[in-house]
Amino acid sequence: NTATVIGNIVGNLLHTGWFQKWSFRSVMLTTMIMFAGLFINLLSWQNYWLVVAIMTIGGFCMGQANPKLMASLLKVADGSMVGSLSGIINSLVTISMPIGSVGLVLLDNVVSPAAAYVTGIGMLLVSGGCLFIRR
Numbered sequence: 001n002t003a004t005v006i007g008n009i010v011g012n013l014l015h016t017g018w019f020q021k022w023s024f025r026s027v028m029l030t031t032m033i034m035f036a037g038l039f040i041n042l043l044s045w046q047n048y049w050l051v052v053a054i055m056t057i058g059g060f061c062m063g064q065a066n067p068k069l070m071a072s073l074l075k076v077a078d079g080s081m082v083g084s085l086s087g088i089i090n091s092l093v094t095i096s097m098p099i100g101s102v103g104l105v106l107l108d109n110v111v112s113p114a115a116a117y118v119t120g121i122g123m124l125l126v127s128g129g130c131l132f133i134r135r
Contacts, residue, residue: 003052004059011063024068025131031061032124039117039124 038054041047077085108116
């Protein structure tokens with residue numbers, strides 16, 4: 001968690017140069033690839049340092065994604081609706097993280113760790129596929 005928070009803070013602060021050229025889609029795909037790599041690591045190697053590195057990079061990408069999402073929202077939404085839409089998005093993210101965590105931990109404890117990791121990879125693949133849906 002510390003690695004994710006540090007990566008997120010650094011990602012929020014570094015929006016210049018090469019990182020500024022990343023699209024929202026590429027940032028989110030990188031994030032999803034990182035977390036799929038995390039699950040693959042947990043399924044096979046269980047390397048602690050790889051977990052720390054992946055969590056840092058994933059946090060960095062999440063820090064890059066939030067401002068890009070808000071910038072896109074400002075471009076397409078009516079000015080009077082931006083605050084409400086931003087609040088809805090933040091609420092959904094806040095609610096979904098503990099629900100997903102509880103679901104995966106429950107699956108890990110009731111079925112098996114491998115089932116939880118494979119389910120996580122499946123959810124990441126579905127989410128990544130949604131990034132390619134137009135409009």
